[in-house]
Each structure stands twice: as C-alpha cells, then as structure tokens.
C-alpha cells in the first residue's frame with residue numbers, strides 16, 4: 001500500500017517505509033488490545049511502525065504548503081518472511097521506486113534493546129546479509145540395539161552440527177561479525193528405531209559479503225564430507241534471504257544531526273547487528289538510512305525482546321518516531337543536491 005503526498009513546490013522524492021506484518025506467536029501480554037487472532041501477534045512492533053508512519057503523514061499533510069517535493073508512504077507486507085523472499089523486493093519490482101523516482105529512503109524500527117526515546121543508528125553496514133540452509137542426511141534405519149547394521153542419521157547429524165560450528169570459530173575472521181546456527185532438527189519416531197534420515201535447517205549471517213560467501217561455500221563442503229565419512233548420503237540446499245542493510249554514510253550523518261534536534265530524545269551510535277531486514281533492497285536502489293527507536297522501559301514492563309510472546313512497547317515513544325519520520329521527509333525533500341552514495345561502503349557490501 002502506497003500513499004503519495006505532493007508538496008506545493010518541486011523538490012526531491014523521499015520514501016518512508018513501515019513494515020506491517022505480524023508473527024506466528026500466541027500473544028501472552030494480557031493487554032486489552034492484544035491480538036484477537038489466535039496464534040498471530042504483533043511481536044516485532046510493526047503495528048507501531050504503521051501508527052508512526054500514519055501520524056507522520058498527517059503531520060506532513062498539515063504542512064503541505066511548506067513542503068517541497070514529494071513523500072511516498074510505503075506500507076510493506078511480509079518483512080518477516082525472509083525464506084519466501086520478503087515483501088520489499090516485489091514492491092520494488094512493481095515500481096515503488098519509480099514515478100516519481102525516489103531520491104532517498106528511510107525506515108524506522110522499534111527495538112527493546114535500547115532505552116525508550118533513544119534513536120540508534122550507524123553509518124555503513126547496520127545489519128547482516130542472511131542465508132538459509134537445509135541439510136538432508138540420508139542414512140539407513142534399523143534397530144536401536146544394533147547400530148552397526150545401520151547408517152545412523154541422528155548420530156551423523158549431531159556430527160554435522162558440531163562440525164558446522166568450526167566455520168565461525170576456526171575458518172572465518174574472528175573480528176568479523178557472523179553466525180551459523182542450526183535451529184531445527186527433525187528425525188525419528190521412537191526410542192528404539194534408528195530412522196532412515198534426518199533434516200537440519202538453519203541460518204547463516206554476516207555483515208560482509210566476502211564473509212557471507214565464504215560461509216555459504218563451507219556449509220555444503222563440511223556437511224558432505226562429514227556424511228561421506230560415516231557412509232551417509234547428503235543433500236544441501238542453500239538460499240540467500242536478505243542482503244546487507246547498508247546505510248549511506250553521507251545521508252546517515254545528516255540524519256543523525258536531524259535526530260539530535262528532536263527534544264526529549266537521545267541518539268546513540270550502535271555496532272552492526274546480525275539481524276536482517278528487507279529494507280536492504282530499498283537501500284540498494286537509493287541512498288538512505290535505517291534506524292532504531294528504543295522502547296525499553298522497566299517501569300512500564302517493556303522489557304521483553306522483539307519476537308517474545310510478552311513483547312510490548314512503551315507507547316510514549318511513538319510520537320518521537322512520527323516526528324523523526326516527518327522531519328526527515330521534510331528536510332530531505334528540500335535538499336538541493338542529491339547526496340552521492342559515498343565510497344565508505346565497500347563495493348562488495350552494496
């Protein structure tokens with residue numbers, strides 16, 4: 001869903017994006033406005049993103065006479081569905097960055113890692129590129145009392161999981177943020193049957209494209225070699241999810257200065273995170289900034305992390321988020337020159 005607001009005078013085109021999808025979690029907040037759909041919950045604050053962007057649209061519309069240029073308000077589905085390709089890419093393919101052509105992109109995320117009213121951001125790579133892997137170990141089943149007559153896929157899978165941890169600890173630069181996590185293991189039916197096969201699924205992430213590619217090449221190599229050692233067959237599927245979320249340094253420097261001007265808030269520079277975001281696809285098409293707004297507030301019980309069934313936000317931060325979006329749109333539509341994408345982001349991370 002896209003809303004377009006044209007100012008009175010010509011200027012730049014700024015895209016503001018709010019993701020709006022929920023998560024398959026049974027809500028345990030006990031709030032009076034908790035989800036009424038069983039097993040579906042706004043546990044990542046995307047409902048807050050929608051509210052903040054709607055309020056920013058209202059603020060900007062009430063100042064339309066002073067606005068130069070055009071603001072596109074983008075409400076995006078399926079940010080959480082990385083395994084299915086996400087919602088940003090299809091919107092871009094459908095032309096959301098064109099007519100009028102977008103000069104700057106901005107996105108905001110509510111985050112309990114930071115205290116309420118704190119804007120958190122960094123220049124350059126902010127979040128990781130993510131990939132998904134699926135390893136199917138095919139052995140030969142039999143009786144639990146006679147493992148020597150079988151090729152045990154449960155035991156072999158455990159060796160694969162252990163060996164994969166050597167990628168992060170022994171084969172990649174320890175100073176480069178990265179992670180390889182096996183998050184799902186499925187095999188077997190009961191205690192005395194060695195099954196025929198096992199399936200492992202996991203995620204790998206890095207904030208440098210070189211590191212990500214290296215890890216992506218090592219996962220199949222290690223899985224195949226461990227399986228071969230024990231006589232099992234192995235199929236490995238690898239899939240790229242989201243690219244690196246890289247903030248344009250020049251734009252982000254201006255954004256940081258603008259955020260500092262919002263009374264009642266703080267601005268913090270943060271290290272890169274291993275979460276991933278499909279806002280990265282917008283940042284590949286135009287300079288811009290993705291930034292966080294802290295919502296941790298112990299007094300109000302807003303202490304549970306994003307994706308927790310008890311996740312709740314400090315609603316008093318919403319007005320600061322709206323103000324920040326309106327401010328960025330107002331300022332960047334009026335920018336004379338388009339900031340060049342600077343050279344601080346290495347080419348491989350674009």
Ligand SMILES: [Zn+2]
Nearest residue numbers: 044080306307
């Ligand atoms: Zn999320």
Ligand SMILES: [Zn+2]
Nearest residue numbers: 044045046109
């Ligand atoms: Zn989210």
